[in-house]
Amino acid sequence: MSDPLTAEHVLEFPGGYTRSTGPVIGRFLTELRAGRIVGTRTAGGRVLVPPLEYDPATGDPVTGEYVEVGPAGTVTACAWVAEPRPEHPLDRPFAWALIQLDGADTALVHAVDAGNPKAVRPGTRVWPVWRGERRGHITDLSCFAPEVTRIVSPVRVPYTLRAGGALGVFLEGIRRGVFIGGRCASCGKVYVPYRLSCPQCGVAIGERVELPDTGTVTTFAINNLPDPRAPEVPFVSAYVLLDGADVPLIALVGGIPAHEVRQGMRVRAEWVPESERTASMANIRWFAPTGELDVEL
Amino acid sequence: MAERCAVIGVGQTHYTTKRRDVSIAGLVREAALRALEDAGLTFQDIDAVVIGKAPDLFEGVMMPEAYLADALGAAGKPMMRVHTAGSVGGSTALVGAGLIQSGVHERVLVVAFEKQSESNATWALSTHLPFSSSLVVGAGGYFAPHIREYMRRSGAPGHIGVLVAVKDRLNALKNPYAHLRIPGIDRAMVESTPMLWEPIRYLETCPSSDGACAIVLSSERAATGTPAWVHGAAMRSEPIFRAGRDTVSPQAGKDCAADVYRQAGVTDPRRRLDVAEVYVPFSWYEPMWLENLGFAAEGEGWKVTESGATALDGDIPWNPSGGVLSSNPIGASGLIRFAEAALQVRGAAGDHQVDGARLALGHAYGGGAQFFAMWIVGREKP
Numbered sequence: 001m002s003d004p005l006t007a008e009h010v011l012e013f014p015g016g017y018t019r020s021t022g023p024v025i026g027r028f029l030t031e032l033r034a035g036r037i038v039g040t041r042t043a044g045g046r047v048l049v050p051p052l053e054y055d056p057a058t059g060d061p062v063t064g065e066y067v068e069v070g071p072a073g074t075v076t077a078c079a080w081v082a083e084p085r086p087e088h089p090l091d092r093p094f095a096w097a098l099i100q101l102d103g104a105d106t107a108l109v110h111a112v113d114a115g116n117p118k119a120v121r122p123g124t125r126v127w128p129v130w131r132g133e134r135r136g137h138i139t140d141l142s143c144f145a146p147e148v149t150r151i152v153s154p155v156r157v158p159y160t161l162r163a164g165g166a167l168g169v170f171l172e173g174i175r176r177g178v179f180i181g182g183r184c185a186s187c188g189k190v191y192v193p194y195r196l197s198c199p200q201c202g203v204a205i206g207e208r209v210e211l212p213d214t215g216t217v218t219t220f221a222i223n224n225l226p227d228p229r230a231p232e233v234p235f236v237s238a239y240v241l242l243d244g245a246d247v248p249l250i251a252l253v254g255g256i257p258a259h260e261v262r263q264g265m266r267v268r269a270e271w272v273p274e275s276e277r278t279a280s281m282a283n284i285r286w287f288a289p290t291g292e293l294d295v296e297l
Numbered sequence: 298m299a300e301r302c303a304v305i306g307v308g309q310t311h312y313t314t315k316r317r318d319v320s321i322a323g324l325v326r327e328a329a330l331r332a333l334e335d336a337g338l339t340f341q342d343i344d345a346v347v348i349g350k351a352p353d354l355f356e357g358v359m360m361p362e363a364y365l366a367d368a369l370g371a372a373g374k375p376m377m378r379v380h381t382a383g384s385v386g387g388s389t390a391l392v393g394a395g396l397i398q399s400g401v402h403e404r405v406l407v408v409a410f411e412k413q414s415e416s417n418a419t420w421a422l423s424t425h426l427p428f429s430s431s432l433v434v435g436a437g438g439y440f441a442p443h444i445r446e447y448m449r450r451s452g453a454p455g456h457i458g459v460l461v462a463v464k465d466r467l468n469a470l471k472n473p474y475a476h477l478r479i480p481g482i483d484r485a486m487v488e489s490t491p492m493l494w495e496p497i498r499y500l501e502t503c504p505s506s507d508g509a510c511a512i513v514l515s516s517e518r519a520a521t522g523t524p525a526w527v528h529g530a531a532m533r534s535e536p537i538f539r540a541g542r543d544t545v546s547p548q549a550g551k552d553c554a555a556d557v558y559r560q561a562g563v564t565d566p567r568r569r570l571d572v573a574e575v576y577v578p579f580s581w582y583e584p585m586w587l588e589n590l591g592f593a594a595e596g597e598g599w600k601v602t603e604s605g606a607t608a609l610d611g612d613i614p615w616n617p618s619g620g621v622l623s624s625n626p627i628g629a630s631g632l633i634r635f636a637e638a639a640l641q642v643r644g645a646a647g648d649h650q651v652d653g654a655r656l657a658l659g660h661a662y663g664g665g666a667q668f669f670a671m672w673i674v675g676r677e678k679p
Binding site for chain 1: 318357419423425427428429430431433435438441443445449491494496536537540
């Protein structure tokens, strides 16, 4: 401070005040150190938590009866603290709450570690979170927290996928820039991608057929729902019936605004440069219009 | 079938986005106890339990039937799990019915569930394997092209899907168990929502729901209460990648419908049936299934929808419960259709009851429209 008429001053009794608890508060703190919360019963039968030495309703001493309450309780009122101060019990946003512990007739004030303001409201059930080392002090209760109502259960199953068999044959073709299909000897239908059996006839498919990279869009969707693993929206996923095939492929259509794609539109695969090709469908950037007249479906 | 089979109890949970207050076990038990209460029975009266749900990846619990046996009172009893993707709820009911019709058991508890809030179905349905391109995002991404093809073939005007989206949500307002209850729902509201997978708008899709449904099936001699009698039961499937497969009106759906109609003696479903609960997760599937199931000629389904015939006060109400468009705990969605059909013919559907319903269709489909399950239930014995 540069202002000579302003000075810092700290008023702090060295080591802190030593305060006698008296029997009632002493019992409460002793029980806290043992991991229990107790209240006192008044002559009128009410259970006061935190305990008082004298009944505020009558001015009489409370009875010598200590009643274990909680450990859970119900929030009766709360206020959210979005920006905790250094002296607050938690270093993250929390709620100050009035908590009526089970079996008590009064509420105590404490912090509720709820994570977000929607997770605590009057009626929320909360449980104590105890400090690791207790010493007979109100802060033996670190805070209260809502009941456990769900857990996170990670499931992660790593696979090693090997494109063998029919898929390997097809992808080898894709690496070369060719669509490989198979013709069923029984029904004569041509399936692409190449597969080992006919789903209609159930017989083995032996004959491999190389198909051109041109075809017709039979139908399509314009996708506006983003997915981190899919192309940027809006993208057109289309059924493309390759010339000479009897089943369509699902493929991306590009090189044309989404709303100009048509059923019956002629398209050709747009391959990535040969130097970038791998045994993957990523070789095909998309199918783009050829400019031919649309086909009657 | 040698033995008659009846639905004698139905139990549902309230369908909602997140049932954070119960475990999966608590959820299925809630539906099971309500079904047992409806039948006036307890777990002790049950011979076997059949449970269905959609892919395990939805909750990440492998073989949930093993974990759920205790919750469903199945200890010491036969317990089996059914899985046919989205149609599983229907298939589960049919497996249960088969155990009665074959004379193996007297009373079978059938339960189906999904707790979608434990993960994300779009994630679980789009695993994006290596070597392929990742182009299909969720079920909507898969079905949108087939809806577009239906619109092209039939020449249906673009608002037909909106009509279904409004109609089913109006019905949901009469169903206390429905998830989406949207006061003031109308065409303008649906049309104002964005295209997720064009031509499918946000409000033309089903919600993600938590929920369970249960039914108690019994033989004729063990029946209690007010039975809904099974008049026909059929399942069909077809290969998804078959050359020439009609993805708009799959052959397996037509074959399944023909089979269930034959068993029930139904030749004209629109006239003979009083109500249908049909799996319509995207609004356009109402006109598509109207044709596939023979309620309308090919290309004419949208006209039936447009005429109002499928509304609650129409001549053939479809999805008076609000349907999958209003509640979609995926694994349970098919069973809910089957259970709602039974509630209708038992006269127990409450505010969404179709007056005098005597014969009802329950329908479910799944996968890439490659699995089908259907039953017809009636007030009278077959």
